[in-house]
Amino acid sequence: MWEAPETIGRYRIIREIGAGGMGVVFLAEDQVLQRQVALKVLRPQPGLTPEKQAALAERFLRECRVAGRLTHPNIAKVYDAGEDNGCLFLTMELVHGDSLRDRIDLLGPMGPPQAVDIARQIATALSYAHSRGVVHRDIKPDNISVSPTDRVKVMDFGVARLATDITVSSPGTVIGSPSYMSPEQIQGGDVDGRTDVFTLGTVLYEMLTGRRLFQGSSVPEVAYKIVHTEPDLGGSFPPRLRALLRRALAKDPRERFATAEQMLTALRDPLLLRWDLAAGDRREDDSALGVPVAAPGRSRVLMIGLVGGYAAAIAGTLIFAGPAAVSLAAGGAAVALTARLAGGARSSALAGWGALCAAVLAAAHTWLDW
Numbered sequence: 001m002w003e004a005p006e007t008i009g010r011y012r013i014i015r016e017i018g019a020g021g022m023g024v025v026f027l028a029e030d031q032v033l034q035r036q037v038a039l040k041v042l043r044p045q046p047g048l049t050p051e052k053q054a055a056l057a058e059r060f061l062r063e064c065r066v067a068g069r070l071t072h073p074n075i076a077k078v079y080d081a082g083e084d085n086g087c088l089f090l091t092m093e094l095v096h097g098d099s100l101r102d103r104i105d106l107l108g109p110m111g112p113p114q115a116v117d118i119a120r121q122i123a124t125a126l127s128y129a130h131s132r133g134v135v136h137r138d139i140k141p142d143n144i145s146v147s148p149t150d151r152v153k154v155m156d157f158g159v160a161r162l163a164t165d166i167t168v169s170s171p172g173t174v175i176g177s178p179s180y181m182s183p184e185q186i187q188g189g190d191v192d193g194r195t196d197v198f199t200l201g202t203v204l205y206e207m208l209t210g211r212r213l214f215q216g217s218s219v220p221e222v223a224y225k226i227v228h229t230e231p232d233l234g235g236s237f238p239p240r241l242r243a244l245l246r247r248a249l250a251k252d253p254r255e256r257f258a259t260a261e262q263m264l265t266a267l268r269d270p271l272l273l274r275w276d277l278a279a280g281d282r283r284e285d286d287s288a289l290g291v292p293v294a295a296p297g298r299s300r301v302l303m304i305g306l307v308g309g310y311a312a313a314i315a316g317t318l319i320f321a322g323p324a325a326v327s328l329a330a331g332g333a334a335v336a337l338t339a340r341l342a343g344g345a346r347s348s349a350l351a352g353w354g355a356l357c358a359a360v361l362a363a364a365h366t367w368l369d370w
């Protein structure tokens with residue numbers, strides 16, 4: 001059992017906050033700047049040759065330097081990193097709030113608006129980090145902190161890469177569970193921002209249902225499911241949200257959102273949380289692609305009503321009025337239908353109203369001799 005010293009570098013340890021796969025996180029005081037920080041100390045790796053220890057330290061400091069350049073309101077800032085008496089450590093902004101893991105475990109599933117709001121903030125952080133060449137690689141509820149007012153901070157940017165180093169350096173060490181890994185991570189393939197897109201999909205699903213998407217009684221079983229089994233997205237979600245999840249969770253990275261930015265666009269779709277879209281509506285998929293869609297895809301009944309209304313208006317105008325009113329109404333109806341087919345709900349409604357007004361005016365003209 002490893003005993004933490006009283007101080008590490010210029011940091012005085014106050015108490016332990018928690019422990020994870022790679023090390024222990026402490027509440028500590030920066031004695032120079034006299035402020036509290038979160039101090040993460042990597043567990044010593046027994047049995048490492050001095051060369052391997054030096055290589056690990058070098059890699060660790062390099063990752064910390066990269067992560068330290070990230071400054072974003074939704075990312076826990078890395079302040080400092082170093083080595084003291086063989087202990088590798090880094091200090092971070094002390095984040096106040098529950099981890100998303102505790103939130104889900106204590107309060108169960110969230111409503112779609114709250115889950116999507118949290119996912120948007122995570123996607124914003126990812127999009128920023130990816131644009132600076134940093135992939136998180138370990139997005140999971142434990143690495144997301146949520147304040148009482150639902151402000152999100154993503155923790156451990158870049159540091160997750162070290163987990164692989166430690167596993168490789170110390171054979172037999174199992175770090176964490178594969179539950180939140182992407183298929184390509186499990187298969188040891190190249191990893192890019194689309195891995196974070198996949199894992200954000202699993203986290204969003206868990207927020208919505210309170211359940212882990214990939215579960216199993218053993219690590220190989222979970223890993224097999226992630227790579228080969230199409231997940232059952234049980235639960236009731238608005239149709240576009242379901243399409244978004246499907247897209248983020250595609251096994252093949254090429255079928256996912258190409259970037260976190262694209263996923264963010266889909267998360268911002270104003271129709272994402274609408275329940276009244278037909279499940280088979282093709283535009284559902286367009287929305288998940290991040291393509292702006294103007295039409296709300298109202299029910300078929302409304303469409304039939306509109307077409308019937310235009311037809312009645314034209315027929316009424318033909319019977320009761322002269323050619324000018326007929327062309328006005330027919331033109332309006334044509335514009336309305338074209339706009340409706342192209343997806344412009346607002347222009348469709350306006351043109352429809354125009355056609356109806358022309359018909360009413362024509363009828364009034366005939367009947368009242370006006």
Ligand SMILES: Nc1ncnc2c1ncn2[C@@H]1O[C@H](COP(=O)(O)OP(=O)(O)OP(=O)(O)O)[C@@H](O)[C@H]1O
Pocket residue numbers: 017018019020021022023024025038040076092093094095096099138142143155156176
């Ligand atoms: N900057 C921080 N501020 C406050 N608490 C933190 C901070 N970073 C981590 N913690 C907390 O410390 C605990 C341990 O975190 P740690 O990152 O070591 O483990 P983990 O995220 O569970 O697993 P992993 O090692 O895979 O990241 C968690 O409860 C986490 O919420």
Ligand SMILES: [Mg+2]
Pocket residue numbers: 020142143155156
């Ligand atoms: Mg962590």
